[in-house]
Amino acid sequence: MAKVLILDHSKSVRNILRERLEYEGFSAEAVEDEATASDMCEKVPFDLIISDTGCKVPDAGIPFIALSADASVASAVEAVRNGAQDFLTKPIDMNRLMQSIHRTIENPAPAPAAPAPVVRRSRRARPAEAEHIIGISPEIEHVRQLIDKVAPCEARVLITGENGTGKELVARWLHAKSSRAAAPFVEVNCAAIPSELIESELFGHERGAFTSAIKQRKGKFEQADGGTLFMDEIGDMSLAAQAKVLRALQESRISRVGGDKEIEVDVRVIAATNKNLREEIKKGNFREDLYHRIGVIVVRVPALREHAADIPTLVDHFVRTISAEYGARPKPVDPAALEALRQMPWTGNIRELRNVVERLIVLSGERITARDVKEYY
Numbered sequence: 001m002a003k004v005l006i007l008d009h010s011k012s013v014r015n016i017l018r019e020r021l022e023y024e025g026f027s028a029e030a031v032e033d034e035a036t037a038s039d040m041c042e043k044v045p046f047d048l049i050i051s052d053t054g055c056k057v058p059d060a061g062i063p064f065i066a067l068s069a070d071a072s073v074a075s076a077v078e079a080v081r082n083g084a085q086d087f088l089t090k091p092i093d094m095n096r097l098m099q100s101i102h103r104t105i106e107n108p109a110p111a112p113a114a115p116a117p118v119v120r121r122s123r124r125a126r127p128a129e130a131e132h133i134i135g136i137s138p139e140i141e142h143v144r145q146l147i148d149k150v151a152p153c154e155a156r157v158l159i160t161g162e163n164g165t166g167k168e169l170v171a172r173w174l175h176a177k178s179s180r181a182a183a184p185f186v187e188v189n190c191a192a193i194p195s196e197l198i199e200s201e202l203f204g205h206e207r208g209a210f211t212s213a214i215k216q217r218k219g220k221f222e223q224a225d226g227g228t229l230f231m232d233e234i235g236d237m238s239l240a241a242q243a244k245v246l247r248a249l250q251e252s253r254i255s256r257v258g259g260d261k262e263i264e265v266d267v268r269v270i271a272a273t274n275k276n277l278r279e280e281i282k283k284g285n286f287r288e289d290l291y292h293r294i295g296v297i298v299v300r301v302p303a304l305r306e307h308a309a310d311i312p313t314l315v316d317h318f319v320r321t322i323s324a325e326y327g328a329r330p331k332p333v334d335p336a337a338l339e340a341l342r343q344m345p346w347t348g349n350i351r352e353l354r355n356v357v358e359r360l361i362v363l364s365g366e367r368i369t370a371r372d373v374k375e376y377y
Helices: 011-023 034-043 073-081 094-106 138-150 167-176 198-203 239-251 277-282 288-294 304-326 335-342 349-363 370-376
Strands: 003-007 027-031 048-052 064-068 086-089 157-160 185-189 228-232 253-255 262-264 268-273 297-300
Touching (some): 011 027, 239 253, 277 288, 335 370, 349 370
16 A cells, blocks of 8 residues: 655645545545654655645655646746656646556656766666566457567557556567667656646756756757657647647757757657547647657557456466565465456556555455455455
């Protein structure tokens, strides 16, 4: 069970967030001042802090999400510069907050390191690591074959599929099996970045480009130079940002915000979305010319219910890996329990299956039974 610390001067905000987090299955603590938060962090191994920007987040190496009533660009930039994983405005959109919490806990960014002498490294340091794609069904084997065919070429790829199906994992394998494997694999979640910040995040900015831009900053395109840029949830990007991305892909050049110098970039773009972009084009929400630029090759990742035959293999994998994380012996899973899991709808796909398996490991007895599945699913 992930542990979350809420830091906010407002009692009502603390109570609302705590109730929602506990309802969602998190362990939550709420405090109103920085001193109490620091004491709590020394006693409890929190996975995440949710903090109002008016509070100082404890320097404990714990990822945090910033909340603010100030929706200005300056406030957002300041929060990101201070290390926030995400920036959300008040009143809080609970659905977006929950998405951000799950994303941050499951894929935390490295904690800021203490200042150290600058050591220049080659950008061809080491290949990106990717977990195995688990499954033996024809549907998953088809995805593997597509990866093997597409990875060596330079064609842009659009990965489609529902949330939780493993689109990021497919992107990592496309990079790992490409000629760019030793170069950077840089991710950007287009849905997690406020629209007013997306241009700076992608293309960087010059010093003084806007309030709080106290130094020059390279964007994701420059960071991925020579490697792969994975643009997740590209269907949620604003039309204005889409136009700038289109230009970057057409010309292989970008300009930082506040600058007039054009910078050449050598980047292979892999995009992903859970939306039907052709429908979004009809609605006027997505540019058709950008769709044809990013979708030279389309790889569809099937929903878990479409390859339910892989559920026993996935369950075995998750039982072993999660038990190892807990320092415990893997629990046996009854055949009836596996069959019960196969019958579930899995609207959250593989991500949901992993969460359910972890819940079963924690809450079941000596073995995982069909009754456990019925009770804890």
